[in-house]
Amino acid sequence: MIHLNRKISDVGFSKDNIDHLGNKYLIGNGYMGIRGTAEEYTAELHPAINLSGVYDRAPGKWRESVNAPNGLYCLLHADGERLALPEKEPRFHEQSLDLAAGLHGRRTLWRVGETGVTVESERFASMADPHAILQRYVVSVDREAELTLDSGIDSEVWDINGGHFSSVSLTEREGILSAECRTIEQGIVVTVLVGEKAPVVGETVKEGGKLLKRYRFRAEPLVSYVFEKTVTVCTSRDEDAVGLPTMLDYEEAKRRHTACWDRIWYRSEVQIEGDDEAELALNYSIYHLNCIAPRSGGVRSIPARGLSGQVYKGAIFWDTEMFMFDYFLFTDPDVAKRLLRYRITTLPGAMEKAAEYGWRGAFYAWESQEGGLDACTDYNITDVFTGRPVRTYFRDKQVHVSAAMVYALVRYLEVTGDRSVLREGGNRMLLECARFYHSLLVRYVGRDFYEIHDVVGPDEYHERVNNNAYTNRMARFTLEQAACLLRDDPICTEEERLGFLEAAKRLKVPQPDPETGLIEQFDGYFRLEDASVETLRSRLIDPREYWGGADGVASHTQVNKQADVAAMLGMFPEDYPTDVMEKNWLYYEPRTEHGSSLSACMFALLACYIGRPDYAYPLFMKSAQQDYLPGSKLWLGLIFIGGTHPAAAGGAWMVASRGFAGLSIRNGCPAASKPQLPEGWARLRFRILCRGKSYLVTATAEKTLIEEEQT
Ligand code: IFM
Numbered sequence: 001m002i003h004l005n006r007k008i009s010d011v012g013f014s015k016d017n018i019d020h021l022g023n024k025y026l027i028g029n030g031y032m033g034i035r036g037t038a039e040e041y042t043a044e045l046h047p048a049i050n051l052s053g054v055y056d057r058a059p060g061k062w063r064e065s066v067n068a069p070n071g072l073y074c075l076l077h078a079d080g081e082r083l084a085l086p087e088k089e090p091r092f093h094e095q096s097l098d099l100a101a102g103l104h105g106r107r108t109l110w111r112v113g114e115t116g117v118t119v120e121s122e123r124f125a126s127m128a129d130p131h132a133i134l135q136r137y138v139v140s141v142d143r144e145a146e147l148t149l150d151s152g153i154d155s156e157v158w159d160i161n162g163g164h165f166s167s168v169s170l171t172e173r174e175g176i177l178s179a180e181c182r183t184i185e186q187g188i189v190v191t192v193l194v195g196e197k198a199p200v201v202g203e204t205v206k207e208g209g210k211l212l213k214r215y216r217f218r219a220e221p222l223v224s225y226v227f228e229k230t231v232t233v234c235t236s237r238d239e240d241a242v243g244l245p246t247m248l249d250y251e252e253a254k255r256r257h258t259a260c261w262d263r264i265w266y267r268s269e270v271q272i273e274g275d276d277e278a279e280l281a282l283n284y285s286i287y288h289l290n291c292i293a294p295r296s297g298g299v300r301s302i303p304a305r306g307l308s309g310q311v312y313k314g315a316i317f318w319d320t321e322m323f324m325f326d327y328f329l330f331t332d333p334d335v336a337k338r339l340l341r342y343r344i345t346t347l348p349g350a351m352e353k354a355a356e357y358g359w360r361g362a363f364y365a366w367e368s369q370e371g372g373l374d375a376c377t378d379y380n381i382t383d384v385f386t387g388r389p390v391r392t393y394f395r396d397k398q399v400h401v402s403a404a405m406v407y408a409l410v411r412y413l414e415v416t417g418d419r420s421v422l423r424e425g426g427n428r429m430l431l432e433c434a435r436f437y438h439s440l441l442v443r444y445v446g447r448d449f450y451e452i453h454d455v456v457g458p459d460e461y462h463e464r465v466n467n468n469a470y471t472n473r474m475a476r477f478t479l480e481q482a483a484c485l486l487r488d489d490p491i492c493t494e495e496e497r498l499g500f501l502e503a504a505k506r507l508k509v510p511q512p513d514p515e516t517g518l519i520e521q522f523d524g525y526f527r528l529e530d531a532s533v534e535t536l537r538s539r540l541i542d543p544r545e546y547w548g549g550a551d552g553v554a555s556h557t558q559v560n561k562q563a564d565v566a567a568m569l570g571m572f573p574e575d576y577p578t579d580v581m582e583k584n585w586l587y588y589e590p591r592t593e594h595g596s597s598l599s600a601c602m603f604a605l606l607a608c609y610i611g612r613p614d615y616a617y618p619l620f621m622k623s624a625q626q627d628y629l630p631g632s633k634l635w636l637g638l639i640f641i642g643g644t645h646p647a648a649a650g651g652a653w654m655v656a657s658r659g660f661a662g663l664s665i666r667n668g669c670p671a672a673s674k675p676q677l678p679e680g681w682a683r684l685r686f687r688i689l690c691r692g693k694s695y696l697v698t699a700t701a702e703k704t705l706i707e708e709e710q711t
Contacts, residue, residue, distance in 0.1 A: 006280060008628075009096035009105075015086040020630040022046055023308050023644045025097050027104045027123065028291030030300070031130040032068070032233055033307020036095065036104060039074035039121060039137065040084040043158040047072070049133070050307045052292070053300040054190070054235055055314065055369045056183040061161035063375050065303065065314020069168075069179040071192045071231035073154040073210065074137050076119060078112045078145050083119070091116070099287045100265060101258040102127065116142040126253055127260035130296050131244050133231040134253050141219045150205075151227055152212035153179045153194055160310040160640065165190075170211035172204045176246045177211050189236035195247030197228040240297055264290050267331045267687055270656060274682040278617075281624035282656055285649030288627060289327055292646060293335045294342075299370075301342035305643030312641065313375040315367035316342070318401045321408035322571075323598060324650030330657065330688040333416045340412060343405045344425035346372030347432060350402065354436050357396060361435030364401045366394045381549065382638035384542045390549050390637065393463045397456040399440060402433045403474035407571065410481050414665045417691040422485065431492050434482030434500050437475040441503055450507045457522065458598070459564035461548035461555055465522035469510040470568040477572075479504035512576065517583035519565050529557040533593050544635040547595065560588065561595040563602035570605040582610040589615075595633065597626050601651025608659030608676040616659060617678040624652035660684055661699040663706075670695055672704035 010021060018037070025036020030052060037047040049068040057063035076083045085093070088110055096105040106121045123135040139147060155168045165181040172178065177194040196202070202213035219225060228250045234241035268286050272279035292307045294300035302324060304317040320339055328335040343350075343364070349372020350362035357363065365374035378396070379389030409426050413419060422430075441450040452475060457468035483501040486492040510520050520526055536553045547554040548561065563570070566588050569581050585606050594600055600619040607616035626632060626648035634642040657663045661684055662673035670690045677684060677699060684699040687709070694709045 006099045006283065007096055008099065008280070008284065009094050011092075011094045013085060013090055013093040017630065018045055018086070019634070019642050020632070021095055023627050023632075023642070025095055025104055026288065026291060026306070026308055026644060027097075027102055027125045028307050029125040029127050029130050030291070030293045030295045031297060032125060032133075033292060034072070034104075034123070034125055034133060035308060036097070038085050038106060038108075039072055039135075040076070042154060043156050045086075046158045046309065048158055048309045049192075049233060050309050050314065051190070051233070051235065052294060052303075052307055053298055053370060054183075054188060054237065055375075056164040056188070057185045058159075058162050058164060059184070062313055062377065063185075063369060063373075064159075064161045064310040066164050066183060066188075066190060067157040067159065067310065068190050068233050069153050069155040069157060069181060069192045071153045071177075071179070071194045071229070071233070072123065072133065072135050073212075074121075074149060074151045074227070076117070076139060077148040078110070078115065078117045078141070080146070081112050083110045083112070083117060099283060101261050102287070102291065112145065114143060115145045117145065117147075124254065124257050125291070126257045127264075128256035129248065129253065131232050131234050131238070131241060132248060132253065133233065134248060134250055135229050135231065136250055137227045137229075139219065139225045139227075140223065142221050144221060145219050147215075147217055147219045147225075149215045149227060150210070150212040151196060151198075151202075151215065151229065152177050152210060153192055154210050155179045155181065156209035158309070161313075168209065170206060170209075172211065177204070177213065179211065191232075191234050193232040193246050195230045195232075197247065197250075199225050199227070238297060264332075267689070269686070270653075271683070271685040272681055273685075274680045275678070278621060278624065278678070278681070281621060281628055282652055284628050285624050285652045286327070288644055288649050289324060289646055289653075293328060293332070294338050295335060299342050299345045301339050301368075302646060304647065306646045308643040311643040313367055313369070315365070315369050315375045317367060318404040319598060319647035321404040323601070323647035323654070325408045325411065326657070327650045327653040329411055329415050330690070333412070333418070333689060336408075336412055336416075337418070337421060340409060340421055340426065341424075343408075344421075344429050346370075347425065347429050349373055351432060354439075359436055360439035361437075362402055362429065362432035363399065363436050364405060366398050366401055380639075381546050381636060383546070384544050384637055387638065390546065392549060393456050394460065397454060397464060398460075399436075399452070399455050400457065400468075400471040400474050402436050403478045406430055406433050406478045406481055407474065413485075414668065415690055417668055427486060427489055427491060430478075430482050431486060433478050437478050438500060438503055440475070441507065448506065450503060452507070457564045458567050459521065459560040459562055460596075461552060461559065461561045462522065462525070463548065463555070465524070467508055467510060468522045468564070469519055470564050472507055472509045473568045473572060473575075476504045476507045476509055479507070512580045512583075517580045518587055519568075519580075519584055521560070521565050521588075525558060530591075531557045531559060533559055533591070536593075544637060546637040547593065554593070558591050560592045562592065562599035564588070566592075566606050567602045570602045570609070573606075573609045578610050581606060582612075585610055585612075585615070594622070597623070597632070597645040597648040598651065601648060601655050604655045605651075605659045608655065608662075611676060613660065613676040613678045616655065616676070620652060620655045620659075620678075623648040623655065656684065657686065657688070657697070661686075661697055661704050663688070663697060663704070665690065670697070670706050672697070672699070672706055675699040675701070675704045677701055
């Protein structure tokens with residue numbers, strides 16, 4: 001079915017788009033993400049080679065992921081004039097991305113006096129060689145000109161909470177440029193090597209934090225001067241980083257790289273006949289998920305902002321398990337297993353966190369870094385008016401996070417049938433998550449049910465609430481699954497297991513009101529002011545204000561940040577009749593700001609479950625185009641949060657598969673309910689893997705066909 005041959009591009013240049021395009025045109029291979037920035041950009045324009053799983057803390061600052069020195073740096077001068085965006089306005093500029101092959105492209109034409117100077121570049125983060133980035137930079141002129149190209153490493157990287165290097169050593173040996181940097185906190189050595197192939201001889205120069213090859217030459221008209229480089233990135237943590245080649249043949253490396261993408265697309269491509277825009281948006285989302293998927297090396301997962309930089313500290317959130325996991329599960333279960341392994345390996349960190357608050361079991365980090373360390377601080381937002389840190393309760397009260405691990409684990413077991421993950425620590429993770437929720441239970445004297453108090457649900461605007469529907473339903477799920485999967489497992493006594501079962505049965509999960517069908521998001525929610533999202537917006541004094549917290553405009557109203565009851569219904573549709581789901585969709589959607597990129601897809605999914613693809617479609621598109629279109633939220637209070645949104649990308653896939661195609665798993669086999677195709681969609685088609693078998697899923701207006709394929 002492979003027919004993906006899509007190139008996206010933006011023609012023209014605007015300084016205002018630099019951050020958006022840096023995200024939109026990201027390339028990556030799971031080991032690192034490279035922002036879509038021009039070769040000549042320096043730190044203030046946010047270029048980044050963001051490393052997966054490498055963190056550091058600069059004194060007094062937030063701990064965050066590390067950006068490697070920029071080995072892609074190139075700067076051109078023509079007849080003494082500096083040709084650099086944004087200061088030198090181009091006559092023509094185009095940035096492009098070949099989604100099929102993960103190739104970033106750029107074409108810029110400048111005029112210097114009478115001379116036209118064109119730069120064309122291409123680069124890719126090799127899927128075949130995870131430590132390698134290859135770049136081809138081609139210069140041509142239409143009249144003779146004196147050119148100087150500086151090409152090498154810029155060690156002055158963009159940091160949000162940095163810098164992260166206590167030492168930087170720039171050297172050249174046998175023509176290979178090298179930057180060797182040591183992180184402050186743990187002394188991790190980050191090495192970037194640059195091997196270059198050039199049509200002219202260059203001299204090595206050091207300028208500030210840059211180590212460069214300087215190529216000076218007289219360019220003839222209509223000759224293409226091709227400069228190629230291999231950028232090798234590794235750290236002292238990498239076990240596979242011994243003897244890496246410093247110069248790869250560009251074409252050969254590209255061939256191996258595109259062969260990897262061909263394999264990915266064979267499994268991943270989604271065809272939508274009748275809606276090219278949606279088809280592109282969904283495959284674009286899939287492209288991003290693949291750029292950041294951990295496929296090799298160490299214990300890694302996927303941060304909430306992918307590998308687009310240090311926003312949210314490069315940390316891993318529940319986004320991965322609840323929003324991105326499904327896509328990998330059905331297209332590349334090895335990646336799904338790696339994601340689970342990250343959580344299994346970081347269980348000690350989660351247990352330490354639970355103990356810190358006096359709970360039993362495992363309380364997973366809200367913002368997880370290596371070892372499960374929670375990078376989230378108690379004061380995680382800065383007030384826009386006073387500049388003071390605001391007490392937030394993300395870290396200590398979003399207890400639903402642990403259940404996300406169990407939800408993913410159970411999905412993995414259902415879809416792959418691979419129970420080895422339980423023996424490899426999955427059962428221990430499940431047990432400790434169940435212990436955690438068990439220890440949170442509260443029971444009033446004289447009542448025969450349990451409650452969970454003082455939490456923050458997915459809707460973060462309402463803090464410290466009791467009996468949040470989503471949290472309690474996920475806790476019940478965890479307790480039930482532990483009681484079921486740990487039967488006869490010596491790590492759990494029968495007494496404890498029965499205790500989980502009893503707790504699951506008696507745990508209060510807010511139920512639909514018999515008259516209205518509405519589920520109260522938490523105790524007392526319906527008594528809050530019923531103001532509209534627009535009214536709240538009109539009450540803002542500063543557009544960057546945080547809507548939640550003690551003084552937030554939403555805190556005392558029913559306006560939600562993101563799907564909460566809707567997320568519960570979306571994850572457990574079998575619990576409720578359609579009319580209940582519909583009533584709740586109609587109630588909660590207008591009261592939701594969709595202030596998080598995680599929101600739209602959950603409402604879209606629920607809309608499919610109530611048979612309203614017309615409601616689902618715009619929300620699905622919002623998710624799928626989150627990084628494709630400009631306009632994403634950039635500020636949370638005074639904290640910069642611009643970056644890519646892989647949860648929205650994964651959510652879009654979930655809507656297409658579970659929602660529009662009606663895909664589910666029944667008794668270990670893929671099954672489908674009535675499809676809910678949006679208007680104009682003649683056919684939705686994609687592949688899935690389930691229990692080692694490959695299936696072609698084809699949804700039309702009438703039915704969804706699931707055909708087993710020979711692999
Ligand atoms: O995990 C989310 C959270 O639910 C809302 N704020 C952003 C986080 C990271 O995406």
